Amino acid sequence: MSISARNRAGSERTTRRALWPGRAGHGFVALYVVLLIAFGVVPTIYAIYFAFTTAGDTFAGFSNFTDAGGDFRFLPAVGHVALYLVCWLVSLVVFVVGLALLLHRLASRGVSKTLRFLFYIPGALAGAASVMVWLFVLDPTVSPVAFLLKALGFTTFDQVVAPGGLPILFTLIAFWTGAGGWILVMYGALNNISPDILEAARIDGAGPWQIARRIQIPMLRKWIVYMCILAFAGGTQLFVEPELLSQASNGVAGRDYSLNQLSYDFAFQNNNVNTAAAVSVELLLLGLVAAAVFVARSGFFDAD
Amino acid sequence: MPTDFRSPEPSASAPATAPVVTRLARSRRARPGLKNPLPAFVLLLFAVFFVLPVVWLLLAATKTDDQLVHANPLSFGSWHALRANWDALTGYQGDTVMLWLRNSALYTFLALVMTLVVVIPAGYALALTEFRGRHTLLVATLVVMLMPSATLVVPLFLEMNAVHLIGSMWSVILPYSFYPFGVYLAYIYFSTAIPRCLLEAARLDGCSEFGAFRRVALPLATPVVALVGFFSLVANWTNYFLPYVLLPQDDQFPVQVGLGTLLDAVPQFNPTVGTLSVERPELALATLLAITPVLVVFLFSQRFLVAGMLAGATKD
Numbered sequence: 216m217s218i219s220a221r222n223r224a225g226s227e228r229t230t231r232r233a234l235w236p237g238r239a240g241h242g243f244v245a246l247y248v249v250l251l252i253a254f255g256v257v258p259t260i261y262a263i264y265f266a267f268t269t270a271g272d273t274f275a276g277f278s279n280f281t282d283a284g285g286d287f288r289f290l291p292a293v294g295h296v297a298l299y300l301v302c303w304l305v306s307l308v309v310f311v312v313g314l315a316l317l318l319h320r321l322a323s324r325g326v327s328k329t330l331r332f333l334f335y336i337p338g339a340l341a342g343a344a345s346v347m348v349w350l351f352v353l354d355p356t357v358s359p360v361a362f363l364l365k366a367l368g369f370t371t372f373d374q375v376v377a378p379g380g381l382p383i384l385f386t387l388i389a390f391w392t393g394a395g396g397w398i399l400v401m402y403g404a405l406n407n408i409s410p411d412i413l414e415a416a417r418i419d420g421a422g423p424w425q426i427a428r429r430i431q432i433p434m435l436r437k438w439i440v441y442m443c444i445l446a447f448a449g450g451t452q453l454f455v456e457p458e459l460l461s462q463a464s465n466g467v468a469g470r471d472y473s474l475n476q477l478s479y480d481f482a483f484q485n486n487n488v489n490t491a492a493a494v495s496v497e498l499l500l501l502g503l504v505a506a507a508v509f510v511a512r513s514g515f516f517d518a519d
Numbered sequence: 520m521p522t523d524f525r526s527p528e529p530s531a532s533a534p535a536t537a538p539v540v541t542r543l544a545r546s547r548r549a550r551p552g553l554k555n556p557l558p559a560f561v562l563l564l565f566a567v568f569f570v571l572p573v574v575w576l577l578l579a580a581t582k583t584d585d586q587l588v589h590a591n592p593l594s595f596g597s598w599h600a601l602r603a604n605w606d607a608l609t610g611y612q613g614d615t616v617m618l619w620l621r622n623s624a625l626y627t628f629l630a631l632v633m634t635l636v637v638v639i640p641a642g643y644a645l646a647l648t649e650f651r652g653r654h655t656l657l658v659a660t661l662v663v664m665l666m667p668s669a670t671l672v673v674p675l676f677l678e679m680n681a682v683h684l685i686g687s688m689w690s691v692i693l694p695y696s697f698y699p700f701g702v703y704l705a706y707i708y709f710s711t712a713i714p715r716c717l718l719e720a721a722r723l724d725g726c727s728e729f730g731a732f733r734r735v736a737l738p739l740a741t742p743v744v745a746l747v748g749f750f751s752l753v754a755n756w757t758n759y760f761l762p763y764v765l766l767p768q769d770d771q772f773p774v775q776v777g778l779g780t781l782l783d784a785v786p787q788f789n790p791t792v793g794t795l796s797v798e799r800p801e802l803a804l805a806t807l808l809a810i811t812p813v814l815v816v817f818l819f820s821q822r823f824l825v826a827g828m829l830a831g832a833t834k835d
Contacts, residue, residue, distance in 0.1 A: 239728030240650030247641035248656070250697040254675065255663050261681075262674035314565060317558045330562055334569050339814040340806075342757035343775040347782065347806040348572045351579065354787075357799065359575040359592035395569060444665060452669035455759040459779055463788040478673050479764070488677060495673045499666075506665035510658065 259499060265492030279493035283481070286490075288471045295382065295472050300450045302386040307446050308439060311394055315401035316427050331402060335395035345392045346459040353384065376460060376468040385456050397442055404438050405431060437513065444509045448502045454479070474498055579803035580604060587799055600800070608801045608808075611781070616805055618770060619777035624812070626688060626762070626773055627755045630695035634751045635744060638698055642705020642743070643736050647718055648728070657706070664699035672760050679765060690765040691773075695755045701747040708743035709736065749820055756813050774809040781805050 269275045283289055314334070321327040340348060351357055354372040355364045369375045376384065408431060416426050432439075453473035461469035471477050474494055482491035575592060582596030583603070590596070608616055644650065645657055675694055676685070684690040713736060721731040759775045766772060769780060783789050784797040 238650075240644045240648035240653065242729075243640040243644030243648065243732065244650075244656060246637045247702060250637060250693070251656075251659065251663070251699070254671070254694045254697040255659075255699075258671050258674035258678045261678050262671075265674075265677060310565075314562070317562055320558065321562075330566055333566050336573060336814075336817065337569055339753075339817045340573070340810050341753070341813075342759045343778045344757070344806050344810045347778055347802060348576050350782075350788065351799070351803065352572050352575070356787075357579075357587050357592070359571055361592070391569065391572070448665060449667045449669075452667045452760075454669060459782060462779060462782055465789060465791075475669060475672075475760070482673055482676065483764075491673050492677065495670065499670045499674075502666040502670050503662065506662045509665060510661045 262492045262495045262499065265489050266496040268489060270487075270489060275489065279489045280497070283477075283490045283493045283497075286477070288477055289494075292471060292474050292477050296451055296453055296474055299382040299385050299453060299473075300447060302382045303389055303450050304443055304446055306386055306390055307394065307397065307442065310390070311397045311401055311442065312432065312435065312439065314394075315398050315405060316431060318398070318402055319405045319431075320423060331395075331399055333395075334398050337391050338393065338396050341392045343455055343459060345388050346456055349384070349388050349391070350460070350463050373464060373467060376464050378468055381457070381460075381468060381472065384460075385453065388456055389450070393446070400442075401435060401438060404435055408434050440509070440513060444505055448505050451498060451501055576803055576807060579800055580807055582800050584798045584800055596800075601804075604798070604800045604804045607798065608804055611784075611797060611801070615770070616774070616777065616781075616808065619772050619774040620808060622688075622771060623756060623773040623775070623809075626692055626695070627752055629688075630692045630755050631748055631751050633692065633696035634698045634701055635747060637696060638701040638705050638747055639737070639740055639744065640732065641702045642707075643709050643732055643740075645702070645706045646709035647713065647715060647736070660699045660702050660706075664703050668694075668754075668758075669760050672764050675761070676764050685765060686768055686771065688766070688771065691758075691762050694761060695751075695758070698747070698751055698754075701751060704747050704750070705740075705743050708740070708746075712742075713739055749816060752816060753813055774805075778802075778805060778809055 266279050267275055267277075269278075318327045318330060321330075337345065352360065353364070353375045355361050355370055355375065356372070358364055364370075364375060412430060413426060416430055421429070452475055454475040457469035457472035457476060459469075461467075461472070469476075471480055475498070478491045478494035478498070481487045481494065578593060578595055579587060581598070581601040581604075582590065583600050586594075586596050586600065645653060645660075671694075675690075679685050679690045717735055718731050721735045722728075726734060756773075757775060758773075759779075762771075762773050763776050763779070766776070769777075772780065781797050781802050784792050785799055785802055786792050786796050787799060
């Protein structure tokens with residue numbers, strides 16, 4: 216495309232168009248805005264409407280929220296999700312950053328690349344597939360690490376999925392599928408740190424530990440926060456892992472374990488969509504606040 | 520799933536770290552050639568952690584249930600057993616598993632096409648045109664993209680129920696096509712990869728707004744089309760909660776939800792199952808089939824994915 220303004224008429228038209236900024240822009244975003252309204256805004260309003268009304272469409276105040284909060288399964292579900300989130304976020308930050316730093320230090324680029332690829336592969340098994348794999352891995356009768364499970368004192372599947380250990384198990388599954396992608400990202404971010412800075416530090420006598428602690432980790436901070444926000448928001452939505460686990464253990468473990476399961480059961484087992492909507496609104500609010508605070512405060516995105 | 524980033528500018532960071540470096544000079548430690556084996560050990564341990572279950576899954580599909588329990592977990596069964604598992608699986612309720620795979624393919628493909636049609640022009644407009652409400656739309660996109668899609672599943676059910684779309688495949692395809700993260704990726708790409716003066720030139724040469732998009736921006740958009748396509752495909756293929764709620768008929772399940780149904784038919788996990796039982800190696804084979812498309816995409820996308828995730832970042 217050459218920059219030649221030989222067409223007077225064309226430039227005139229440009230001026231005229233400049234008087235109507237936005238027409239074309241609105242045309243380009245129209246479809247997206249329709250979807251945003253239909254599948255972002257409307258369901259949100261709908262959930263809020265249901266959360267504040269009764270089955271008979273009369274205003275209910277906060278009674279659906281108190282119903283949900285008063286349900287014997289509610290507080291345990293909050294506790295489960297909170298405990299899971301702590302395990303998940305801590306392991307994510309510690310191991311993803313740690314592994315990315317180790318991979319970045321590897322002298323052999325080929326080995327580093329291969330390892331990154333191997334770490335990343337389980338990401339393809341996200342969702343139900345990862346739960347299937349881990350149901351087998353956690354079953355001492357067929358597990359490839361049966362010796363490990365037995366060393367830890369587990370001889371049957373039911374012992375492994377005892378309620379106390381579930382946050383750890385869900386963390387294992389989530390970490391197994393999700394960590395590899397984040398390691399790639401952290402590695403890429405490490406590559407973006409100017410080699411001159413690291414070289415200067417090395418010449419000044421900094422060891423790998425000091426370089427990591429004083430240069431690399433501070434410069435990764437933004438990405439670590441971003442990862443935590445996404446992992447936090449995603450973690451509050453725990454559903455498929457406990458749901459399938461409860462199927463596999465005949466409801467012994469994982470039934471009504473998470474808030475999303477509870478919302479689902481309110482809606483489809485108890486036929487109480489209003490209380491279900493109240494739980495959804497709470498989860499929505501949690502996700503919305505986390506996202507909005509991050510967008511507003513982190514400076515991560517420049518939305519000019 | 521990881522997403523993309525914008526890196527801090529090195530110019531901004533260099534002065535900040537300079538004093539740190541000088542301080543470090545005092546704590547000099549010589550380490551002549553001494554190799555610490557710990558990092559290698561840790562990396563190896565994690566490699567086993569990430570790879571072992573995948574390898575086990577591949578091998579499990581080649582065994583009989585008896586071999587699964589008694590043979591070495593990391594041994595190969597036999598081609599014969601693999602064949603038998605395949606026959607048993609495809610025979611399950613008259614080829615239902617293949618139907619689920621076709622459903623998954625149909626839903627993800629239609630959603631992919633619609634996502635691209637919606638996302639590319641929207642990202643282009645947010646990056647390179649001016650219109651009223653642009654900033655608001657951009658901020659809304661950022662906030663919504665950080666919210667996990669599962670938050671809206673039950674509310675979406677209520678909405679779809681009101682418009683009688685429950686059980687229609689569009690009840691999942693349309694929500695799949697709403698993909699704010701894709702819009703953000705396209706926005707980043709267009710605002711960094713295409714200089715505004717290029718579009719100005721096109722307009723001066725008499726291109727209409729749509730012409731400038733079609734003739735200048737679209738031909739340059741291949742990398743971001745591939746990138747958005749990758750994330751959309753993986754996210755939709757692996758989605759469980761939304762189709763689980765919105766598609767109650769089992770002949771409409773995508774394969775992810777179908778895996779849950781198969782799980783229910785495995786006697787070791789569900790002792791109440793009757794005659795329609797599924798053996799564990801068949802479940803392993805079904806899991807393999809369910810992940811194959813995503814796995815294939817993964818095998819070919821790593822390098823390009825990393826490049827894309829750091830799109831808009833400083834030069835490497």
